[in-house]
Amino acid sequence: MSEPVxxxxxxxxxxxxxxxxxxxxxQTGQTSIRVLHGIDADIRSGEMTFVVGESGSGKTxxxxxxxxxxxxxxxxxxxxxxxxxxxSDSELVNFRLQNIGFIFQQYNLIPSIDAAANAAVPLxxxxxxxxxxxxxxxxxxxxxxxxxxxxxLPNQLSGGQQQRVAIARALVHEPRLVVCDEPxxxxxxxxGRRVMDLLREVAVAPDRACIIVTHDNRIFDLADRILVxxxxxITHDGTEMPADH
Amino acid sequence: MLWIAIRMLTGDAQKFYGLLFGIGFxxxxxxxxxxxxxxxxxxxxxxxxxxxxxxxxxxxxxxxTTDVSYAMPSTALxxxxxxxxxxxxxxxLRSAASVRTKDGDLxxxxxxGVDDATLIGLPANMVQGDKRLLRQPDTVFISDxxxxxxxxxxxxxxxxxxxxxxxxxxxxxxxxxxxxxxxTAELYTTYSRALNFVPGARNRxxxxxxxxxxxxxxxxxxxxxxxxTGLKAExxxxxxxxxxxxxxxxxxxxxxxxxxxxxGFVVGVAIVGLTFSLFIRxxxxxxxxxxxxxxxxxxxxxxxxxxxxxxxAVGYALGVIGTAVFIWAFSGNPFFKGFYIAWQIPLISxxxxxxxxxxxxxxxxxxxxxxxxxxVFR
Numbered sequence: 001m002s003e004p005v006x007x008x009x010x011x012x013x014x015x016x017x018x019x020x021x022x023x024x025x026x027q028t029g030q031t032s033i034r035v036l037h038g039i040d041a042d043i044r045s046g047e048m049t050f051v052v053g054e055s056g057s058g059k060t061x062x063x064x065x066x067x068x069x070x071x072x073x074x075x076x077x078x079x080x081x082x083x084x085x086x087x088s089d090s091e092l093v094n095f096r097l098q099n100i101g102f103i104f105q106q107y108n109l110i111p112s113i114d115a116a117a118n119a120a121v122p123l124x125x126x127x128x129x130x131x132x133x134x135x136x137x138x139x140x141x142x143x144x145x146x147x148x149x150x151x152x153l154p155n156q157l158s159g160g161q162q163q164r165v166a167i168a169r170a171l172v173h174e175p176r177l178v179v180c181d182e183p184x185x186x187x188x189x190x191x192g193r194r195v196m197d198l199l200r201e202v203a204v205a206p207d208r209a210c211i212i213v214t215h216d217n218r219i220f221d222l223a224d225r226i227l228v229x230x231x232x233x234i235t236h237d238g239t240e241m242p243a244d245h
Numbered sequence: 246m247l248w249i250a251i252r253m254l255t256g257d258a259q260k261f262y263g264l265l266f267g268i269g270f271x272x273x274x275x276x277x278x279x280x281x282x283x284x285x286x287x288x289x290x291x292x293x294x295x296x297x298x299x300x301x302x303x304x305x306x307x308x309x310t311t312d313v314s315y316a317m318p319s320t321a322l323x324x325x326x327x328x329x330x331x332x333x334x335x336x337x338l339r340s341a342a343s344v345r346t347k348d349g350d351l352x353x354x355x356x357x358g359v360d361d362a363t364l365i366g367l368p369a370n371m372v373q374g375d376k377r378l379l380r381q382p383d384t385v386f387i388s389d390x391x392x393x394x395x396x397x398x399x400x401x402x403x404x405x406x407x408x409x410x411x412x413x414x415x416x417x418x419x420x421x422x423x424x425x426x427x428x429t430a431e432l433y434t435t436y437s438r439a440l441n442f443v444p445g446a447r448n449r450x451x452x453x454x455x456x457x458x459x460x461x462x463x464x465x466x467x468x469x470x471x472x473x474t475g476l477k478a479e480x481x482x483x484x485x486x487x488x489x490x491x492x493x494x495x496x497x498x499x500x501x502x503x504x505x506x507x508x509g510f511v512v513g514v515a516i517v518g519l520t521f522s523l524f525i526r527x528x529x530x531x532x533x534x535x536x537x538x539x540x541x542x543x544x545x546x547x548x549x550x551x552x553x554x555x556x557x558a559v560g561y562a563l564g565v566i567g568t569a570v571f572i573w574a575f576s577g578n579p580f581f582k583g584f585y586i587a588w589q590i591p592l593i594s595x596x597x598x599x600x601x602x603x604x605x606x607x608x609x610x611x612x613x614x615x616x617x618x619x620x621v622f623r
Contacts, residue, residue: 070619117252
């Protein structure tokens, strides 16, 4: 295994993420469009935080910046006390590998490797041998009640099962921050709630944080905290959705 | 990650086999065409290789190859024999003639007259018959390829009678001969008999074949012969090269084969490039996800390099094996007799494969490396 670079060793107060004055511009031809306007936001450990907003409100851009995969035009982001955009490219990549788990809306599982290997990808990327990594991933799949599907390819799994494999992949290396993009978008209401219950069970802990981008109002009641984005600005920060939404 | 890279590659069977086909076909085309080209132009030197005893060939100064020669006066033989370092020197006649078969068909053949006493000038081995039979009246040996070309495969040519310049010629043996560039049948007979088989002219001595004394180098003796006689003398290597050069310089063969080799390369780039690009494009989301998770660009490059390397190694092996099978399968055909794959040819095709994969891999990698990890959230 590669030497772990746990740059996020120090925890600054109770914040998993502290974002200050985040702005982001996108260039469209010769026109520059600002999609985030000086956002300040804190994501607390031990909480499941929802980032909510209409399409185009900037929520995906915001979490991309918060988890270190998109550079902000302006502002600073500290993840567990580390100013991630002051890191070099390779340090930032390693930081993500050690500290962040991702659940993508379309899962993005590798179609030619089985569920266990897919779930083991972060461990393999860290340098662990394939078989031990698969074994560790299988333990997590068992916890997610799909251990019997461990040897199947993604196209042999249902949508919900693929979602669980994606969750396992996000958690297998025990990251302190889990970032989910529309985790219930492709699921029916009951499956969606089960996935959310599962996430709360495995991804939320006193020293961990979970951010979920969603516009699925069926699950808003499951949030510990909700940030509402409108036109690149946070218009609400509370434990419940505002009445006018 | 390399394990994942290989599984990603082999998991998409259609594209994997497409890539293998591209590399394999390209390798086959390049290796096979270069093999045929090299063996074909080496046939320009077959006259030299078919007379293995001769260390130096002496000829008129205007002669260029074993097949493009100008006859010398018969006194040249004695002049050459008088040069220091010449162990032995024998006359050698090479001429074209028309032959009438028993069916009345007219065939163009090469008449090769070898020394009456020593039979120097004959190929080293006989397919059928004994070399001593050539000492009997009116006898000739026919080259193995010529026997098939003139009479057909499986036909027993021994005892067959031919008519050459109103002279009777009786086939009593078949020589194991490297075919000539033109695939013309070759009839071997003694020098004195050959003079009767070819239409008369004042000078008919095509070459003097020379063996050098112990301790002398063929090159030094050749130089000495040129100094003393004013004739042209070349070592067997020099004359063999001259035969090859003559074909390269005077035919369109290098251009034609060169075009095919280039086409093989282009086809390889096209098929592999297209399939590789499709493969990468189909997996771009997965590569993006890997980058977001924390796989470095360097690891991604290694993954694509392993994928290209695996496709290259298997495809190249298939292509080279395909060429070997091709050569083996056609080894019974007189045209392909003696064909071999020179060791340089697989190296050249390996270089071409590496270049194809480097170009296509780089093109495919550009899209992966330029993919932002954040794109997986869109």
